[in-house]
């Protein structure tokens with residue numbers, strides 16, 4: 403109960419804010435992402451190298467509590483059409499063309515936003531902050547958001563509440579939500 407009240411107070415006092423990620427936030431963002439995705443990479447350095455181009459692109463956001471990064475949503479301007487073309491050229495490592503089922507059944511524009519990684523620290527979960535980060539992306543002028551889910555995370559049922567699967571490989575799903 404105390405935890406809930408604290409969270410509520412934070413909401414009211416606006417101590418929890420969403421900001422576009424700046425250079426000074428990088429270490430905090432890497433720590434938050436590493437704490438959630440360490441099983442998917444071999445080291446923090448590998449994670450840093452993978453996400454470097456997405457950190458300070460003026461689009462990716464973080465959630466801060468009194469200056470400390472407690473959540474991250476890495477974003478990238480990219481379309482599903484572009485992704486599917488790359489899969490067809492067999493250029494996407496996690497989606498080998500001959501093992502990928504594409505089920506997209508409608509035409510989508512090229513004005514897409516890609517959600518790369520979403521993460522909230524465990525002690526802040528379940529209070530609506532994940533949805534706060536997601537909601538922020540709905541008004542950026544894109545037609546839809548899409549992303550890839552690693553099957554190891556076993557969270558596709560949660561994503562299916564808002565998203566539709568448009569591709570599946572042996573190890574990944576790809577899902578989208580039209581705005």
Ligand SMILES: CC(C)(COP(=O)(O)OP(=O)(O)OC[C@H]1O[C@@H](n2cnc3c(N)ncnc32)[C@H](O)[C@@H]1OP(=O)(O)O)[C@@H](O)C(=O)NCCC(=O)NCCS
Nearest residue numbers: 438520521522526527528529530531532533551557560563
């Ligand atoms: C996913 C995550 C960011 C949600 O953060 P949160 O602050 O607890 O989210 P909220 O309290 O705002 O709840 C938001 C939604 O997230 C969903 N959710 C909960 N756990 C989730 C998970 N592991 N993966 C995806 N969605 C999840 C909830 O069902 C809820 O959906 P609803 O509003 O449709 O009921 C958080 O659980 C997390 O960091 N998980 C570990 C990292 C991860 O798995 N990220 C997704 C990678 S594909």
